[in-house]
Amino acid sequence: MTELLRAEGLSAFYGPSRILFDVNLVLQEKRTLALLGRNGAGKSTTMKTLAGIVPARSGRIIFAGQDITRMPPHARARLGLAYVPEDRQVFPEHSVEDNLLIAAKSGPDGRRGWTLPRIWDTFPLLENLRAREAGRLSGGEQQLLVIARALMGNPLVLLLDEPSEGLAPMVVATISRMLRELGASGATILLAEQNMHFCLRIAEEAVVIDKGKVVHQQDTVGLARNEDIRRRYLAM
Template sequence: MLEVNGLDVFYGASQILFGVDLKVEKSQTMALLGRNGAGKSTTFKAIAGIVPPRRGEVRLGGDVISGRKPYRIARAGIGFVPEDRQVFPEHTVEDNLLIGMKKGPNGESHWTLERIYDIFPILASMRTRMAGRLSGGEQQMLTIARTLMGNPEILLLDEPSEGLAPIIVQSIGELIKQLREMGVTILLAEQNMHFCLGIATHATVVDKGQIVYRDTIEGLRANDAIKQRYLAI
């Protein structure tokens, strides 16, 4: 579904990513794990075209998408949920969803308002509320739902548990598991390893802008050396 090959990314003169390679198969939930500042968000921004890579390429379904404008990458099937949520605060929940509505790259219309409200019943009860009046957890659900309204091939979730109360983090985790069981392909950036252990199928660890480990989530769970070296706080 998604292949990242040899990505080098710079902010000005500072190199942030060093030859990053990543592969996500269809219907996988891949956790991109690493400490704060390891390069997770930069990897996502490079995939989405927000920070163009200086070297390397990104392929979606075999097609090279790196080098395109971010809106063209979105139309190709990349659904990006940023870590700071970015709802439209002066628009209602339903308006936010409609703003994100588009067909998939091959004309798919799997995600409709009706289906969104079925999967996100809390949003259905708030459809006329201004998005700026939602709690952090509610805004996180809204941004995920709004991105799904664009019928993406793959969903990129950047730090979905950050800054949320534990009970809300649990709700977000249950939602991601539900999406995984529905066959949604997900790439999930997190520094909260324990959150990912319960929802991901595979894991990739990034440290100082380089990929240092790849395995199934069960393999990571059993590898105390990797967890201690790269993921312990």
Template sequence: MTGLLEVSDLDVRYGASQILFGVGFTLAAGQTLALLGRNGAGKSTTMKALAGLLPARKGSMRLAGRDVTGAPPYRLARLGLAYVPEDRQVFAAHTVEDNLLIAQKPGPEGETAWTLTRIWESFPLLVPLRRRPAGRLSGGEQQMLAIARALIGNPKILLLDEPSEGLAPLVVASIAHLLRDLRAQGATILLAEQNLHFCLSIASDALIIDKGQIVYRDTVAGLNANHEIRSRYLAL
């Protein structure tokens, strides 16, 4: 099966330690795919490798049919890959609106669907905070801003690393609602999470990574029904 993002046989090291072993999967256009696993399983390493922040020792990656193996982060961003890291990395000294204006750009084919006006409509919680420095936002507000900042670059693919981690339940529910809306609008999302419950109403399909290897693939509904797999790879 061909897809918008095709990853094949990816090996990644941190120094002398190998973290990923032959990771491969396909992300289709309009799909929301959950990459699930315990802490330390390799989720964040996978996301950083896809975003060009960690070099792959082996393997390949294709984006919209183009070989982007080894491409630097700025080139991947220009080609439509947007990455929201686990620690958000907002520009703390700049206002919410400035964070968005800094990131605003057309998509790789000139797409301009995500404008500042649409961001305010889609993220109403950010509207009264538009003049506030991003460093003074709560964790949940920063997460919303980080997702909004990624979207205003009109990406083809949104990579989200642990978007629910450490946030209050009401904020997690708001982010889940937002991601469901994005999925309904046809967005293509890869979501790295350890919280299956969070993913149930968001993603259509799931991968499980364990000890740096993809060990299971199914629909999210199929995974939720498989008690043995959940106990083996996702139980805390």
């Protein structure tokens, strides 16, 4: 199995405050890994550090065989690392279709597996809204749009930060189904979430983070049965 993304001893700060403490994780090709933890555990900081938005103070990030620890975010994106932030950043005055076309590019290997027709097939709701301004979409529709927009760049790895946050249960179920289908088609995904039940239906493995430290790692089948870890680190 090919390793696509590795964090080794990753630490990060916001000003003088240390947020991440020697975080280690490994994401294999064509697998979905869940990064689980309560609100404030360090999930989003981990994702931003991997994407290059927050600088790593120490440790290494290896992506597709390259050390990207000091690379800027745009260079990481060109290598095939796509980051979908938790706050659904769309271009509000542009149409759904324009939001997608803005991001269209070949992957680092030259492939263009994700095209507009494939996006419409995968996200039929978006096709019905293709002419609507993105700022007029619901939260769930915007979430689907930012995931689809990331796919238009034909990435090697998709970093999804809290995709179910603040959404109605019906929308969460739709996103869950879509992510399972992406995984089944061979996508490689790192999924940061505090909604454990959402992740257990999507990911094969999980890393649990608490107070900026990795405290547990297990396959999701085992984690679903691990009442001690769930109670200590994941119970709301």
